[in-house]
Amino acid sequence: MTDTDGAYSRIPVLELPYPLVLHPGLVLSVPLKQQYTLSLLKAAMHERNSSSQGAPQSDSDAAVTPVANRPLMLACVPRGVNSSEGEMPEWGCVGRVIRLVNQPGSDTRLVLSGVGRARIEALVEPQPTRALPAHINIVRIKTYIDNASAPIADNAAASEMRTVARQLLDILTGEEYQANGARSAVAALPLLPPSFSRRFKSVLRAKDVAHGALADVAMGALGGACAWEDRVMHLSLTEPNARVTVTTRVLERGIQRARAMREVAAAVPSSMQGPNAEALIRAQIQSLLAQVAAIHPTMRVMINEQRGDSSPLVRRTISGPPAPPPNEQEAENDEDADEVSELAERIEKADLSEDARRISQRELKRLRRLPPQAMERSVIIHYLETLCEMPWGKTTADFPPNELSIPESLAADIPNEELVARAQRILDADHYGLEKLKRRLVEYLAVLQLRRSQVEAEQPKSDGGESSARSPAPVRYRAPILLLVGPPGTGKTSIARSLAAALRRPFVRVSLGGVRDEAEIRGHRRTYVGAMPGMIADGLRRAKTSDCVMLLDEVDKLSSGSGVHGDPSAAMLEVLDPEQNGAFKDHYIQVPIDLSRVLFVATANSLDTISAPLLDRTEVVDVAGYTYDEKVAIARRHLLPKQVREQGLKQEELSMADDVLLFVATNYTREAGVRTMERRIADIVRAKAVEYAARDGKYVSRVTSADVERILGPPMYESEVPDAQGVPGVSTGLAYQGSGIGGILHIETALLPPGNAELRHTGSLGEVISESAELAFAWVKSHAFALGITHTREEPFPQNDVHLHLPMGAVPKDGPSAGVALTCALVSLYLGVPLDPHVAITGEVTLRGHVSPVGGIKEKIVGAHRAGITKVVLPARNKKDYDADVPESVRKELKAVFVSTVLEALGAAFGVELEERISTLHGSLEGHRRLQELELPISRL
Ligand SMILES: Nc1ncnc2c1ncn2[C@@H]1O[C@H](COP(=O)(O)OP(=O)(O)OP(=O)(O)O)[C@@H](O)[C@H]1O
Incomplete structure (x- = not known):
């Protein structure tokens, strides 16, 4: 035990x-x-x-x-x-x-x-x-609680208990009487149904039940035949073996009682005469009365304990429908009255808005009139309690800080620190990188502070200080609503939490993902059973203050459905519209709620599914995915120390070098954020914690890549690496896989036997990328003479079909950004000039040979740099993205060439080799002419 x-x-x-x-x-x-x-x-x-x-x-x-x-x-x-x-x-x-x-x-x-x-x-x-x-x-x-590993092998005491229990069961089900030839039909009447008997017997036969547990089950199931005192005493037996012995004795006594009961019931003259018989009859009556009392809990009935005298047996007679004794009824009424007056007191103190006060008084009046049993009471009480819990006019300044769930920051409070400085400090302490976002948030707070002081200055001074006991009227100003958009796990939620910490305001999160019913936002009308306030009102109730920071998480997953459930995104419009949200109406609360002081921050993974009017009310701030270096830095500063702490180790008891963290990031995660990274680190730290707990003297605190493989299994992802040597017809493109992962993409082309000069392709190419390939092919065909592919202008283009393949065929690829790289691959194929595999190219081509900008520059470049690329050819119009987003450490090690036309791109990708090739293909004079026609801008590169 x-x-x-x-x-x-x-x-x-x-x-x-x-x-x-x-x-x-x-x-x-x-x-x-x-x-x-x-x-x-x-x-x-x-x-x-x-x-x-x-x-x-x-x-x-x-x-x-x-x-x-x-x-x-x-x-x-x-x-x-x-x-x-x-x-x-x-x-x-x-x-x-x-x-x-x-x-x-x-x-x-x-x-x-x-x-x-x-x-x-x-x-x-x-x-x-x-x-x-x-x-x-x-x-x-x-x-x-009994030990789960208590003995279950039978011993003498346990088998005796099983036998006695079976015997008692036979008596209760009447089987004993039927077997012995019942002396009366009443005696044989089953007191327990036969189905119960069958089930319980199989429990008694079971060999896998611990003795102590069996004793409990026997007592619970057959206890009706035993004395109540014995059953209560049974609860004090914590030791299983003692319990088994006592159970046997109690059940034996139960057998005697059950037999006697049956005999009395059958009115068979028996040895139980005189005082014994009286005691039994008293016990039976008491038990019957108690059972009636159990059905009507308010009833108290007792029988006279005095035996052998002529005083009435039952002390309180029961006739007619049982009614609670008057004093109990009074007590109950008193209790109800107490509850109502308590509530009235709370309403008085709650500082409700004028409308709320009026409605609460009305409801209170109704509540007072309702009888205590009325179902509606609890509905009204819940409503009034919710009204009292709403912040109404209260702001953070009205509460001592420990009464609000103000988010804890890593950094300690610094006296007299300005809001902007504090925000910068807290954001920096809680989050690595995210410079653009932090800058925007700090700007936002600075404007907020300025606006506040401006509005404060404009407000008329309060008349004679001491007359107003309440805090000064809160300042109203409309803050723009920030919408943080970025891939999952990039810290949007957690940075909003830090923003609240910087402002020293309560933070509440309202998750809008999958909300399809308008009532979830706006609440249910009180006529519904189980009606509740909507998410916004409830968020405000949780925050306790009307100037909290409210995070509207995943607004892009908010259904804009219509029909029976209304349109939740339309309800959100009202919430976010500064013109309307001063009097937001929740169906449950019924009283207008002022949302104008709430600082809303919304998050989304993409803008595509957000309705235009909703988007119009917000200010979008992009949160980009992390580069591997950033992931390593985040892991080193935040994720690893957090996991080490959470798994119960000390910081010095586990270390992971940056290259090991990078190994984890590149081989076990494929994400823009760091959520999976955190999970993988947690797996490693947990495994190390187990090793540490084993304390076999072999524990090593340093985690190596080999340890990582041992714990997490073989790498899940492999990254593309450039070919060692260039091959004609092959170019290196840049790919962005959508979730913040960028990298290189090999583009392979080969000439097939003569056909119709058609392009075939394999490698799960989507519609857009196929069109890019067609466009590239058309451009090469139209420049065939100038490029030197044909001898004369009239000569038809080579009739060989061309096969285009993008490796990793199972991975679908689409998008227009491979156009320039495809053109380079085809030129390389026709002219037999290999491209340097360490040069990666991206950009969209137009039929006229212009290069258009593409997306995902940061991710592509960082991925390319990691893969070992040394030079990138990019659209000129992406230069601003390159300068702004690509980390300086990466830019320093890469040569980037920005191009506006396909010809510039060819020049940048091939260098002088292309010029040499064209100039020598058809003799130097002809070559010179062709180069002049082509205007290949090699010299500028
Ligand atoms: N730059 C960072 N520095 C420190 N920790 C970070 C950083 N970015 C993300 N994290 C951590 O990653 C985890 C996930 O972040 P969070 O929940 O804020 O992501 P999210 O962008 O809101 O994701 P979702 O879009 O899925 O809601 C958190 O534990 C957070 O602290």
């Missing part, structure tokens, strides 16, 4: 109506009043949420279960018929709430499953919170 120190050390008490007892391993359905059940569950939820520990369950994953998914637990203590108010038994059973069944009227049934024994250590003061109803007791318990 292990005693598991109760993880749920604080837990609400459920007093089980007599004669119910919950045993571990058993399921019990308890009839309760609806209001009481709701209060109980509310208390259980509150204790669970405020408990940092896991539930007292043996599941090993309990610790990692999010709080909201953990079960609700109650300390189920049996309540005797004569127990007085407030008396708390020493032992009970921790019950996990499985289900709540509503019954007609105001009754419910709470279905609970016994988890383990609980010793009630003390009654504890509930934390002073409005969420916890006053009439629920909270106790500190110690939980005892």
